[in-house]
Amino acid sequence: MLGNPQAAADVNKLNRKVRRFEFSWSWFSIPSLLVVWMITATQFPAYILPQVWHVAQEGYEWVVSGDIWPHLQGSFLEIIGGFGLAIVLSLICGFVAGFNKGFREYIVPLNGLFMAIPPIAWAPLMLIVFGIGYTTIILVVLISAVNPMILTIMEGVLQITSQEVRAARVLGAKRWQLFVHVYLPASLPFVTAALRIGFSQAWRALVAAEMIGAAAGVGWMVQVGGEIGNARQVLLGIVMIGGFSYLFERLLFRPIEKKYEVWRLA
């Protein structure tokens, strides 16, 4: 909670400065990848390894024809559903496990067990039970994301020192006030880490599950593109998978992280 305008202004100033003046090697990351791609592509016929602009062209056609929207929408709804459920569930279980030793002892082995099984292994079972569709994929996404998230949030609660809590109690904080004003802000860095880990797990599982049991989605695009030998479609799908992740990073995780990195990293 960066409640005060002065510190917020300080940070903004700092960030602006960094953005304007500081050279970063990260400027070369994506361009160098594109260059390697383009050079490699000159060695192959376009139907095997298409050029960057062929894929751009492919994307343009998908957008103009409107064919792309069902796939974007499908993947979007699945990630919102699966990851959203994982967030709610992991916040509840993570905090309860942090507070309650019995529940912690109970749930940690389960988390470990589920994390040892690659989430995609559940997909065939889900397909048998629920058939092709949202439910199957949302469940696979949920299973893959929720377990590491619970563990991370639990760690976040456990690392809060009893001294901080005692200080708040002496200052008159009641049970729910302790939760809102101490446990929540103090564990925020871990909650963000959990979101990050959970999302990357969820997104991987989603794409994999779509390749096995879906009728739409970016994973489906890649899968079908491969089956029909359309390398452009495959690469377009891969670019979209990366882009989707990037958007989540920018729109969801960075803003939350900004809130605490000032006091965490200063």
Next chain:
Amino acid sequence: MPSESERIGGENLRIDDLWFSYGGKLSIYEGLNLDVRPGEFLGVIGPSGCGKTTLLNLLAGFYEPEEGAVTLRGQPIKPEDPHLGYVFQQPTLFPWLSAIENVEFGLRMQGMGEAERRERAQHYFNLVGLMGFEDYLIVRLSGGMQQRVNLARALAMEPTLLLMDEPFGALDAITRETMNDELLRIWDTLGQTVLFITHDIDEAIYLSDRICVLSRPPGGIFRMLDSELPRPRHGPTTRTGERFWGYKKSLINDIAEVTAQRPTSEEEIALLKRRKKIEESD
């Protein structure tokens, strides 16, 4: 001259026949009695691990005594008691809040309105000499400044009993002396009952009305020393006076005696056993 309106005043703290051990194994207190007068500044010293922090945690109600009672103006103390202020040995400021927001924290928990609590917090913020640093984040304050915030945060609740656990232990000698003077000035104005823990003999003498030397556990009070140093105290004069040296000499002797008492902490016992084994095998 402190104005009467600023005065908070202190209350009588009593410890009656206090028994306490950690999990029934490590006995810390076996029948401790202590009566702290309202508005008294009581210094508590003792070697490391003798149970000073334990005592404050018992006083604050974080631990239940096994036997006996701790009362403030005749009432048992709970941590949430608004009459209680506690400056902890370890840093406990909330790093996600600004300096002044830390000071406001307790008032906010009480549901005090924003304008009113800002005004009150500002008052104590100025009192500890931090004016101008309101919006600093904790990580950007020096150690001494952080302890000032810590003190202001406890004072803002206007407690009648202030527990301080080696609050300046991590500071350098010069900053510590400055903080000592500021603490005395504030206490002179507000007049709370203060229990001040330290293992610095000079600090204990300079600040206190009475100094309590604790024994090694399981024990209690080794000696109670009444100070007749005049107030207001003044660094250069007080610290170099005859009496100061007299008290210092006697406390140094006390501490030496206490330190020589039989060791009872678990580690020390383990250490002794190991040593004995080594001797036997020789």
